[in-house]
């Protein structure tokens with residue numbers, strides 16, 4: 165298949181198929197419109213053209229056999245504009261009614277103030293980090309910051325210094341502001357590529373790359389970041405260890421972390437946290453304890469924001485039915501189709 169043929173074949177496919185094809189190939193593929201997705205897939209195909217073509221043929225085959233057995237929601241035939249008539253494949257949709265936008269938005273806001281009571285996993289993690297390294301794997305919005313703050317407070321009360329790292333300069337800036345309010349601005353410093361303030365403070369916030377570089381330099385004796393007094397290193401968003409490009413930074417930071425400092429890895433979405441805890445145990449002088457908690461304190465709601473700023477629930481129900489396509493909200497589906505039509509490469513419109 166020539167590049168032009170491949171591009172043409174890709175352009176003939178529905179965007180949902182392209183998204184499936186893009187999984188594992190294109191980073192953040194759900195943010196890309198059809199035109200961009202095709203561009204990225206073509207770029208990727210320079211590395212493994214045969215693999216891409218064969219996956220594409222498989223997906224097309226699956227789609228055809230689904231449509232032959234009458235299960236398709238998206239027939240091949242040219243379709244009328246969604247605004248003028250029913251949705252493509254809408255006939256086979258379940259008849260269950262869909263949630264309204266106002267019901268979907270209900271309950272979002274600031275809850276009434278309540279006394280703070282630490283969750284059992286927070287107490288468990290805090291107790292553990294005074295003795296061992298700890299990996300925390302809990303859903304997003306569960307309160308990992310509380311553990312980081314309290315562990316930092318305890319380490320500083322013990323006259324130990326603390327380093328907190330995040331993968332992003334923006335997050336480091338936010339934490340700098342947040343921790344300065346909690347501990348006082350004289351107790352907190354920041355070191356990122358853009359900002360160096362209060363570098364002698366007992367609590368230093370930095371990007372993980374900066375810490376890795378400091379540890380490199382310290383290992384070669386070039387600078388002194390008071391490694392002897394370092395009591396705690398907190399690696400926030402440590403699921404980045406799985407990132408194909410940046411993951412090595414987390415690995416090296418862990419490997420070079422001074423032995424007397426405790427490591428606290430915070431993560432919302434490590435797929436294999438036990439493996440990571442076991443690896444830490446195998447390379448560090450102390451064991452590593454895994455603290456897990458599965459219940460989501462803040463339930464997820466999936467919505468779809470069309471580039472025309474129209475917001476709609478993504479699924480028929482408030483909860484997330486694990487992406488089952490038949491559960492798509494009719495309005496979201498209509499907007500998808502509209503977007504797909506709008507973003508088809510010029511001259512290749514299927515209408």
Ligand SMILES: Nc1ncnc2c1ncn2[C@@H]1O[C@H](COP(=O)(O)OP(=O)(O)OP(=O)(O)O)[C@@H](O)[C@H]1O
Nearest residue numbers: 280281282283286303304305306307308309310432
């Ligand atoms: N035990 C608790 N009870 C009630 N609210 C809590 C508790 N612990 C933390 N919170 C609140 O939960 C919210 C989310 O906390 P936090 O930002 O620490 O979450 P997180 O786990 O770091 O999430 P993310 O994965 O998004 O970084 C904050 O407003 C925090 O004050």
Ligand SMILES: [Mg+2]
Nearest residue numbers: 305308309400
């Ligand atoms: Mg957090």
